[in-house]
Amino acid sequence: MPERCQYYRVILGELARIADHFTSNGASAMELGAFTPFLWLLKVRDWVWDILERETGARMTHSFGRIGGMAAPPTLNFKDDVRRVLPEVHKVVKEAEIMLIRNRIFLDRMQGVGVLTKEHALSYGCTGPMARSTGIPYDVRKDHPYLVYDRFDFDVPVGEDGDNWDRFMVRFEEIRQSVRIIEQAIEQMPDDGPINVDDPRIMLPEKDAVYTTIEATIAHFKLVMEGLRVPKGEVYSFIEGGNGELGFHIVSDGSGTPYRVRVRPPCWYNLAAAHEMLIGGMIADIIPTFGSVNMIGGECDR
Amino acid sequence: MPKFTLNGKEIAFEPGETVMQAAWREGIEIPHYCWHPGLSVAANCRMCLVQVESGRQMAMPQLVFDEGKGEYVPATKPKLQPACQLAAADGMVVSSTNEQVKRAHAAVQEFLLLNHPVDCPICDQAGECKLQDYYYEHQGTLKRKLTEPVHKPKGVRFGPTIIYDAERCIMCTRCIRFCDEVAKDHVLDMRERGNKNEIVLAPGRKLDHEYTLMTEHVCPVGALTSRDFRFKARVWFLKSGQSICTGCATGCNTHVDYDPRYGKVYRLRPRDNADVNQFWMCDDGMMTYTRQHTNRLLTPTAGRGDERTPVGEDEALDLAADKLRSVDVSKLAVVLSAQHSTEDNLALGKLAAALGADRLYLAALGDWEGDEILRSDDQNPNRAGATRAVSGAGLKSVEDLLADVQSGAVEGVLALGWATAEKLEELRPLTALDAVVSLSSHVAALPAVACVAIPVADTFEVGGSFVNEKGIAQAFESVLPLPAGVEPAWKTIAALARKLGKDLGFEDLRGLRQGLLDAAEAAQ
Numbered sequence: 001m002p003e004r005c006q007y008y009r010v011i012l013g014e015l016a017r018i019a020d021h022f023t024s025n026g027a028s029a030m031e032l033g034a035f036t037p038f039l040w041l042l043k044v045r046d047w048v049w050d051i052l053e054r055e056t057g058a059r060m061t062h063s064f065g066r067i068g069g070m071a072a073p074p075t076l077n078f079k080d081d082v083r084r085v086l087p088e089v090h091k092v093v094k095e096a097e098i099m100l101i102r103n104r105i106f107l108d109r110m111q112g113v114g115v116l117t118k119e120h121a122l123s124y125g126c127t128g129p130m131a132r133s134t135g136i137p138y139d140v141r142k143d144h145p146y147l148v149y150d151r152f153d154f155d156v157p158v159g160e161d162g163d164n165w166d167r168f169m170v171r172f173e174e175i176r177q178s179v180r181i182i183e184q185a186i187e188q189m190p191d192d193g194p195i196n197v198d199d200p201r202i203m204l205p206e207k208d209a210v211y212t213t214i215e216a217t218i219a220h221f222k223l224v225m226e227g228l229r230v231p232k233g234e235v236y237s238f239i240e241g242g243n244g245e246l247g248f249h250i251v252s253d254g255s256g257t258p259y260r261v262r263v264r265p266p267c268w269y270n271l272a273a274a275h276e277m278l279i280g281g282m283i284a285d286i287i288p289t290f291g292s293v294n295m296i297g298g299e300c301d302r
Numbered sequence: 303m304p305k306f307t308l309n310g311k312e313i314a315f316e317p318g319e320t321v322m323q324a325a326w327r328e329g330i331e332i333p334h335y336c337w338h339p340g341l342s343v344a345a346n347c348r349m350c351l352v353q354v355e356s357g358r359q360m361a362m363p364q365l366v367f368d369e370g371k372g373e374y375v376p377a378t379k380p381k382l383q384p385a386c387q388l389a390a391a392d393g394m395v396v397s398s399t400n401e402q403v404k405r406a407h408a409a410v411q412e413f414l415l416l417n418h419p420v421d422c423p424i425c426d427q428a429g430e431c432k433l434q435d436y437y438y439e440h441q442g443t444l445k446r447k448l449t450e451p452v453h454k455p456k457g458v459r460f461g462p463t464i465i466y467d468a469e470r471c472i473m474c475t476r477c478i479r480f481c482d483e484v485a486k487d488h489v490l491d492m493r494e495r496g497n498k499n500e501i502v503l504a505p506g507r508k509l510d511h512e513y514t515l516m517t518e519h520v521c522p523v524g525a526l527t528s529r530d531f532r533f534k535a536r537v538w539f540l541k542s543g544q545s546i547c548t549g550c551a552t553g554c555n556t557h558v559d560y561d562p563r564y565g566k567v568y569r570l571r572p573r574d575n576a577d578v579n580q581f582w583m584c585d586d587g588m589m590t591y592t593r594q595h596t597n598r599l600l601t602p603t604a605g606r607g608d609e610r611t612p613v614g615e616d617e618a619l620d621l622a623a624d625k626l627r628s629v630d631v632s633k634l635a636v637v638l639s640a641q642h643s644t645e646d647n648l649a650l651g652k653l654a655a656a657l658g659a660d661r662l663y664l665a666a667l668g669d670w671e672g673d674e675i676l677r678s679d680d681q682n683p684n685r686a687g688a689t690r691a692v693s694g695a696g697l698k699s700v701e702d703l704l705a706d707v708q709s710g711a712v713e714g715v716l717a718l719g720w721a722t723a724e725k726l727e728e729l730r731p732l733t734a735l736d737a738v739v740s741l742s743s744h745v746a747a748l749p750a751v752a753c754v755a756i757p758v759a760d761t762f763e764v765g766g767s768f769v770n771e772k773g774i775a776q777a778f779e780s781v782l783p784l785p786a787g788v789e790p791a792w793k794t795i796a797a798l799a800r801k802l803g804k805d806l807g808f809e810d811l812r813g814l815r816q817g818l819l820d821a822a823e824a825a826q
Contacts (some may be wrong), residue, residue, distance in 0.1 A: 124308045200442055200444055201438060209445070213420065213422075215445045216444055218433065221428060222438045
């Protein structure tokens with residue numbers, strides 16, 4: 001994959017992570033009665049979604065990645081748009097924190113509630129902010145760097161108590177670290193060069209070439225009708241998603257359709273540990289605890 | 303046994319064989335267009351180029367662009383040989399996968415696609431086209447030529463069966479060689495030179511010999527297309543079954559291409575069989591599949607002419623049993639079918655024996671013109687099989703049957719098959735009889751005069767075997783599901799036997815075939 005594409009993917013991915021953390025923390029606060037921080041965070045989330053919409057065409061369901069590249073190159077104003085949003089992110093996160101972190105009710109409902117021990121987190125296979133809140137410093141971007149993450153200077157926030165408060169604060173801190181990564185990526189990203197791998201056996205050719213030349217027509221035909229032929233073998237490929245380690249186990253039999261694909265959704269394993277956090281607490285504690293798991297149904301069950 | 307090495311694998315060969323032939327026998331594919339195991343070698347496509355790595359290396363001078371100097375400098379590259387023409391030699395080491403050969407594949411493929419029209423969406427060959435397959439495997443670069451592709455005649459009607467598209471043609475001459483060597487009719491040839499090349503018909507001729515659909519079969523691209531199959535189905539929706547052609551007593555092996563979603567057969571293709579049909583089929587044979595979907599008898603009927611009414615399956619069997627019981631067994635004619643499988647005929651023979659009926663006849667289509675290439679003089683696939691099924695007993699013809707009916711020697715008929723007669727008028731004597739039972743897959747002359755007509759399965763719907771004119775027994779498998787309420791003839795005959803109080807001794811096809819083996823042993 002060309003280098004420019006790797007930076008592009010990092011920036012878009014981190015923007016998506018930021019958007020997810022806004023939603024999670026904002027919804028957690030809202031569920032406890034604090035509606036204003038929710039709308040406040042959603043304001044800046046919408047600006048992030050505006051960037052994603054300009055780049056990919058959709059605010060949330062992007063379907064933008066392709067094998068060997070992306071569906072389209074970055075827009076001309078991509079870097080300016082991102083640079084304009086980042087200070088707003090800092091500002092709004094600070095303001096949302098101010099609204100919440102000295103609020104007695106909020107603290108009482110979050111601190112010491114929904115405690116997950118390190119042992120339980122490890123045994124259930126929790127990853128992401130859930131695991132890091134218990135003190136496990138596992139982040140795929142640091143431990144198994146992919147794309148160009150090894151070129152960036154950033155920290156991984158880790159909690160101590162494994163309660164709802166730690167998860168809440170870990171997410172806010174992660175937003176700040178993601179902004180750091182994006183700033184560095186914007187500086188390092190080449191301004192020209194290909195985004196997609198130059199191989200018609202992997203990438204669909206340009207549409208005008210498909211309509212006018214036989215080679216592109218054949219490439220398009222083969223890729224669409226028979227599928228992209230992957231050499232025989234299996235692979236488990238994993239990244240740090242917003243909720244934790246998102247992995248894909250793919251087995252190929254050499255043909256254009258995979259023999260088996262299994263997704264490792266991070267929140268499935270996180271949700272499995274949820275009852276450890278709930279049992280022994282009060283019914284009202286379910287609300288902030290379940291919110292802090294950030295179970296996204298579409299990711300959990302697909 | 304002399305041996306040569308291809309891509310590290312040792313292959314034994316007969317002296318005189320080429321590298322391509324030996325590799326093909328071993329199942330190793332060297333990419334090619336113009337070579338065909340059943341035709342002579344032309345070596346014009348240059349796709350099968352291989353490098354002979356043993357012995358004295360031949361080299362070709364070439365100019366290579368030197369990045370450092372910024373200009374072309376002289377160099378050499380190994381001279382590659384077309385594997386289809388390269389005689390295999392003992393101890394030779396050949397590579398069809400090294401760097402030089404890979405570059406040659408990419409280059410040849412690029413040249414072949416240079417002027418090729420952008421026809422994939424409308425070309426029938428899409429999905430089974432070697433240009434597509436080899437592009438993906440060996441080329442993988444986009445077009446470098448910026449000028450308009452050369453235009454040539456498209457949609458040229460070569461004859462009643464074939465349409466030619468000169469732009470798609472890669473001039474491999476397979477069609478020309480086929481017509482010359484196999485069909486023995488020099489009707490196609492090439493005109494002009496270079497990129498103006500085109501296949502043309504001999505002056506004043508049309509492509510009208512008996513094997514024209516084979517030119518479409520050998521064409522590796524969509525240049526020659528069959529008017530029958532054109533635009534009817536996309537090949538990736540079709541599944542294949544293995545069957546035998548029912549057109550004549552040669553019994554060419556076929557692939558039946560059908561769409562499982564609709565249960566419809568779209569075409570036949572020849573299946574390789576060195577002992578029977580080599581790689582070919584005739585046009586009439588290729589078109590026999592249309593019989594599968596036309597004029598089918600699918601519901602049992604009772605009564606003839608205006609009084610014909612549909613009846614239920616069980617009721618039909620009861621009626622048939624009554625009709626057969628009403629006739630004295632010495633006046634009952636049992637008619638086997640040269641169009642039906644040996645198993646069907648065996649079952650009917652067993653029923654005749656169980657009833658004690660010894661008036662056996664064979665219904666077969668009349669003789670027609672065969673040739674020395676593939677077509678037999680007998681247009682029935684299983685005359686030999688039907689004869690074997692009643693080993694020893696003599697089979698009389700339909701003419702004899704009609705004579706016997708008119709003389710009063712026959713008062714009832716139990717007939718298998720639809721091939722009793724070409725025209726209804728010929729069977730007029732049968733209308734005088736009260737007990738005519740027909741087991742048929744098609745609406746035809748005999749079912750029309752039958753008192754009871756019961757549908758049975760056609761060749762594609764049931765497994766069975768035919769015996770061809772050379773005495774080779776060939777099995778075919780069932781390809782399509784049985785229509786509702788229709789059974790294989792042997793099953794219907796067994797059910798009819800049960801209605802008549804007889805047990806024929808088999809429950810399924812395996813039991814029936816065991817009986818065939820036992821009968822064969824008894825005959826010895």
